[in-house]
Amino acid sequence: MSQSRAIETVTVVGATGRMGRMIVARCRRAGLACHELDMPLDSPDCRATAARALPRCDLVLLCVPAQAIGQVLGQLGGDIGRGAIIADICSVKVRPLEEIASLHPGPVVGTHPLFGPKPAEGDPLRV
Incomplete structure (x- = not known):
């Protein structure tokens, strides 16, 4: 059995979207190093951030x-470390997970955001 390690560094792709912004804010509040990537992915700024952040990142969260x-x-994908976890927040699972697994040799996690109206800060979530 492999040993687990703590996630300390996160890169959020789609960081300026509604979910991406929320996740970035919560990661930073939790003390995680959090890098932000967004469209256009081929811009010089985005490429520089990707080249710097992705090879050393523990978790890449696809908010696209x-x-x-x-x-x-x-x-x-070429910048993402082999041991990095890639997770998505798509509401559909089969096709996105198959695509990620075909392009990334490391761990893959499919999540569902259960996104709805935003509660006030400090209010309990109701599911």
Whole structure:
């Protein structure tokens, strides 16, 4: 059995979207190092951030539409470390997970955001 390690560094792809912004803010509040990537992924700033952040990142969180997963990983996948966890927040699972697994040799996690109206800071979540 492999040993687990703590996630300390996160890169959020789609960081300026509604979910991405929320996740970045919560990661930073939790004390995680959090890097932000967004469109256009081929811009000089984004490429520089990707080259600096992705090889050393513990978790890459894809906050992009399901149909963009392949394109995003095609542009960024070469920079992602083999041991990094790649997770998505798509509401559909089969196709995005198959695409990620075909492009990344490391661990893959499919999540579902259960995103709804935002509660006030400090209010309990109601599911």
